[in-house]
Amino acid sequence: MCYTASAxxxxxxxxxxxxxxxxxxxxxxxQYCAVCHGVDAKGGGPAADALKQRPSDLTGIxxxxxxxxxxxxxxxxxxxxxxxxxxxGPDMPVWGPIFSQMSTNLTISxxxxxxxxxxxxxxxxx
Numbered sequence: 342m343c344y345t346a347s348a349x350x351x352x353x354x355x356x357x358x359x360x361x362x363x364x365x366x367x368x369x370x371x372q373y374c375a376v377c378h379g380v381d382a383k384g385g386g387p388a389a390d391a392l393k394q395r396p397s398d399l400t401g402i403x404x405x406x407x408x409x410x411x412x413x414x415x416x417x418x419x420x421x422x423x424x425x426x427x428x429x430g431p432d433m434p435v436w437g438p439i440f441s442q443m444s445t446n447l448t449i450s451x452x453x454x455x456x457x458x459x460x461x462x463x464x465x466x467x
Contacts, residue, residue, distance in 0.1 A: 360444075363453075366460025369456060370457060374386075376388045377389055382398070382461075384399075404466055412462065416454065422437075440453045
């Protein structure tokens, strides 16, 4: 599932995600995450105001975890194994299974997850 926003109605239309050929984290983030989290990953994407729970500022993950990026926990959340309230709920897609469905090649879907994880780690506020 993927989202598009209507500014006038402040509603979110759920649409199936389009498959991607991208393997780099920044492109994957912009294609799938920016609609909610914003291009700057601070939580202000075009769909943010229509969601029940405002998307988190993904640039502050390390700050919220004592200055350390919790790689295993973030990866588990992306895969749907974590305990983040928004993940897996009606507002937040769980990307691991979605990326797996896009390719029969497990290596490619894992590469996408790790590229997205590396991108998130790289945009952490100092």
